[in-house]
Amino acid sequence: MSFKIVGRGAAEEFILAAKSNSRVTTFGVSTRGKLDYVTPVPHGIFDAYQAFIPAKKRVWISEGRINNRGIKPDVTVDITKEELGQYLYLRYMKRS
Numbered sequence: 148m149s150f151k152i153v154g155r156g157a158a159e160e161f162i163l164a165a166k167s168n169s170r171v172t173t174f175g176v177s178t179r180g181k182l183d184y185v186t187p188v189p190h191g192i193f194d195a196y197q198a199f200i201p202a203k204k205r206v207w208i209s210e211g212r213i214n215n216r217g218i219k220p221d222v223t224v225d226i227t228k229e230e231l232g233q234y235l236y237l238r239y240m241k242r243s
Contacts, residue, residue, distance in 0.1 A: 177217035
C-alpha cells in the first residue's frame with residue numbers, strides 16, 4: 148500500500164495521476180483548485196503593465212471542473228505541518 152500526503156498547495160496534476168492508481172491513498176485537505184486554466188501568456192499593457200491570460204483550459208473527464216473547488220483527498224486530515232511532522236517522527240523514526 149502506498150501513501151501520499153496532499154497539502155493545500157500540492158501539485159494538482161500529480162494528485163490526479165496518483166488518485167488514478169488504486170494502490171494510492173491520499174490524505175490531507177482539498178487542493179486549491181487552480182488547475183483548470185494553464186499556460187499563462189503575458190500581454191503588455193501600455194508598456195507599463197503585464198496581464199497574464201491563460202492560453203488553455205483543461206478539460207476534465209473523470210474529476211469534472213476543479214477550479215475554486217480543488218481535489219478532495221481520500222481521507223481528510225486537517226492538521227498543521229508541525230503536528231504532522233511530530234506524528235510521522237513518533238510513528239516511523241522512534242521505531243529505529
